[in-house]
Amino acid sequence: MACFLVPAAEAVxxxxxxxxxxxxxxxxxxxxxxxxxxxxxxTKIPFSTKLGWLNKLLWGGSALLAFEHVWHGEVVPFFPFLTAVENGEVAEMLAEMGSAGVMMAVLVTAVWVGMLAVSSVVEKRALRAPKLAGEGA
Amino acid sequence: MTLLTTVFAAIICTIMWYKGAPKSEMKVGPLCWMYWGASLMWFIDAIFEYAELGAEFFTPAPVDMLNDFYLGLSVVALGLIIWLIILLVKDPKGVVKAALFKK
Structure with a gap:
């Protein structure tokens, strides 16, 4: 119905x-x-660049999901833009956003957190050897 | 089928990105993020559908499969168009710039 709006809001x-x-x-x-x-x-990857990874995942995913909703006639190019609102199915739409939409945002964020953990391990591993040689950050 | 199509597109793009890294002349990175983002979101959609349909989820009607594959291909095409626009605007090789200022 409009589940992609939740990750899109997180992307903003x-x-x-x-x-x-x-x-x-x-x-x-x-x-x-x-x-x-x-x-x-x-140069160490700044946190803003890492946050940029999450932005790209969220924006890209939301854009392609929005297209799917247009394909299925759930999003229309005229006011109120959402077929569910036009048909008086707002409660169902909000319920779907609260379940599937929130889960989508949570999964994408969880994957990004996993990527942060991996990149942190890689960075620490790369820094370990110079410290032994007497050169640090 | 849409999820599967997008996952395959994401895997292919990631391999292409890895082959071209760290130069990134073709700017494949944004395409990878886009397809992986959509794949993760459709994965959640698939879980909800599975919870609703059960085992029936794995045996879709051929017409539904075809329609979903058609949608998947359209999504991949849209992603490629977005990537192409990014590539031409950023113009990492300076090809567009060279063509515009050709004597």
């Missing part, structure tokens, strides 16, 4: 948050060791 919030965090962030450079033994200076 995370996009605003990304912009706000990006303006306050400072570049953090670290020294990493490469497989050939050499040490190179690199």
């Amino acid at each position: 919030i995370t996009t605003i948050a990304t912009k706000a965090i990006k303006s306050k962030e400072k570049e953090e450079s670290v020294k990493i060791s490469l497989s050939d033994g050499s040490v190179e200076e690199a």
Whole structure:
């Protein structure tokens, strides 16, 4: 009915948050060791970039799901844009948004949290060797 | 079928992104995010449908399957169009710029 509106709303919030965090962030450079033994200076991925991953997942998914809703005639290009509202099925629509829509947003966010955890492990692993050589962040 | 089509599109794009990384000249990244985002959302849709239909969920009517596949292909096409616009606007290789300012 309109489940894609929940992840789309989250996308709006995370996009605003990304912009706000990006303006306050400072570049953090670290020294990493490469497989050939050499040490190179690199810029650590800022949190705003990582939040950008979530934005792209949410915006992209919502856009393609919106297309599916247009395909099924649940979203129309004229007011009130949602067939459920036009047919007086607002309660059912809200119930679907509260169940499927919220679950969609939760799953996408959970996957993103998993990605953060993996990237954090990769970053720590890359930093470990230079510390042994006496060079840190 | 829509979920399956999008998942395959996401996997293919991710492989292409990995092959081209870290240069990312073709800007495949946005396409990966888009397809993975939609796949995750349709996965939730599939769970809800399974909870409603039970085992019947795995034996759809051929007409429904065809219609869903048609939708899946349309979704993939829409994703490719969005990606193409991003690629031409960002123009990482400078091809559009070179064509516009050709003497």
